[in-house]
Amino acid sequence: MKSVKMVISALVLATATSAAAEDLVIRWGTEAGYRPFIYKTSEGELTGLDVEIGNAICEELQAKCEWVEQDWDGIIPGLLGKRYDGILSSMTITEERRRVIEFSDPYYATPAGFVGKLDMGLNDDETLAGKTIGVLRGSTHASFIINERPDVTVREYPTQDEVWLDLTAGRIDASFVNQIAAQEGFLGTENGEGFGLFGKSYIDPAVTGSGIGVGFRKADVELREKVNGAIKAIYENGTFRALNEKYVPFYIGME
Amino acid sequence: MDFSLIFDNWELFLTGLGNTVWLVSLALIIGGILAVPLALSQAYNVPYFGKLSLWYSYALRGTPLLVQVYIIYYGLGQFESVRNSVFWVLLKDPYFCALLGFSLNSAAYASEILRGAIVNLPKGLIETAYACGMTRWKVIRRIALPIACRRSIFAYSNEVIFMLHGSVIASTITIVDLLGAGRRLNSQYYVTFEGFITVAFLYMAIVAVISLAFRQIEKRYALT
Structure with missing residues (x-):
């Protein structure tokens, strides 16, 4: 009897967590052609520092990640047209772009x-x-x-x-x-x-620009705040440093 | 919409307009000249050349213009032997590559139109010309070709407009054509519509001019 209860509660717990995980789906828009940040393996799969950071952010937020490919010159229109929820493609934060979209805190910077x-x-x-x-x-x-x-x-x-x-x-x-x-x-x-x-x-x-950030629609304040929290978390728990070392021979993180 | 951006950058659009117009015009002229031997050799089944022309027009009409231009521009540039050859002076230049691609493509389509017109000439017309004592070459030069050209005008006006729209491919090999100008405005000021709307209107204006011109040409020369 006790074991049946345990199985039931385990099941309830499992469905509860999977439901929570399915609640939030983040669709990242990206352009693959920028090693080592975002590119394709010979099998055609997206990979790179941006992809791993995006997936780490999703993991932190217990969200499901989806990746949408888009040519660079259409990447802001694609965000505004809601083809995806965020631009995670090594996009530099600039004042001109901030007239149209809003950025997360910078997650790295390169000269x-x-x-x-x-x-x-x-x-x-x-x-x-x-x-x-x-x-x-x-x-x-x-x-x-x-x-x-x-x-x-x-x-x-x-x-x-x-x-x-x-x-x-x-x-x-x-x-x-x-x-x-x-x-x-x-x-x-x-x-x-x-x-x-x-x-x-x-x-x-x-x-x-002032570093590389994730681009969001201006109205999506909640998602932006959540992602800012996740970026902070992957810096604190060492995930960022590990990914940095995997792809770039020197530190490119924020101070 | 920020109209001041468009007016402040009118020189950019003028450059783009100029590049598009001369690229398309020159490609149509070269393509038109190449189309004549291509069409004749097919229509008269000239040994070897007829088959060759058939394959040529099949290959160029069977593949997208974008692929042809990419092969000429990025593809050929990958070979060391091409880069060391005398042709590199020309192939190095994106304008030449675009012109080459557009001309070869236009030649294929124009030759198909002309070939159809030659094949469909009234039999009696040609036989009468022979009966008058003209040689085969004279018949082609004086009767078949001029009449076939005049009967091709309607179909050819479409090819001209298709070539204009196909010419946007020039912007993918770094040429600032009309579309390239629109894209440069968009990327310089991070706007979406201003550049594209402007070039859309300019393309429509060019098509209006082409249509009006062909209306006049049809009135004077077209035969059905």
Whole structure:
């Protein structure tokens, strides 16, 4: 009799917790093409630091994670159109974007820089004048180059992968890009041989924004607060540091 | 909607409009010229060339324009041998790659229209021309080709509009065409509609001009 009671209570408990877990479904919108943050394995599965952080946030909130893929230049419209609930795709927090959406607290930050052929003697000064710079369409790096360097020719690409293709092909002289993405997606691979970072590291918020955050619709205050709590938790329990070490050779977390 | 963004950036849209118009115009001219031998060799079953033209138009009409442009732009650029060849001066340039892709594609469609018109010419017309003592080549040059062209005008006006809409693919290989201009405005100011609405109206304006022009051409030259 006692064991029957225990089985029943266990069952009740199990259904109760699974019901709670199913209550909250968070759909993350993302663009896969940005190693090591978000990319696809050869089997076509999404992986990377962003994916693991997203899943860790869901775990913290006992929510179910769903991932929705979206091209970068449509990623904010997709959020506003409710195709997903949050943008978790290494999106830089900027004032321009905050006119349209709201961000969580930053969960990491990375400097930007120029990548080009090392033997060309390029620097981020007047040696760049007249050169062709490839950038990811719709990125803060693109806006920065378009607005601040009228002396260069800007070419915009659908994904960063295509920028690397054209940099190796010699169609462009350099790319202005997130340094870690450059390291992992290009410089660390055999295609990146002979290429490297040049010029200074751009860590000014006007250039790279104030860190990387999760984007939300302005009205979704509750979800944003919950995710802020979860980000704090994965920092405190060491999950962030472990994931950081797994994907990036140096610490990129917030202070 | 922030209309001031559109007016402040009118030069951007003008650049885009210019790039779209010259890319499409030049592609249609080159495609139209290539279409003549392609159509003739098929219509007259010229040994080897007829079959070759058939396969050409099948391959180019059987694959999406986006794929063709990607193969020319990103695909060829991957080969060291292509990059070291003399053609790289041209293939390096996204405008050339877009023009090449658009021209080859347009040639395939235009040749199909023209071939159909040649094959469907009234038998009596051609026989009369031979009876007058014209050689085969003269019949083609003076009778078959001019009349087939005039009977193709209706179908060809559609191809012109399709080519215009297909030309948005130029923006995927970094060209600031009309769509590229709209996208650049969107990404520079983080807006959604302003850029797209503006280019939508500009595309409609181009189509209006094309339609009016073809109305006049049809009135003067078209044969049914």
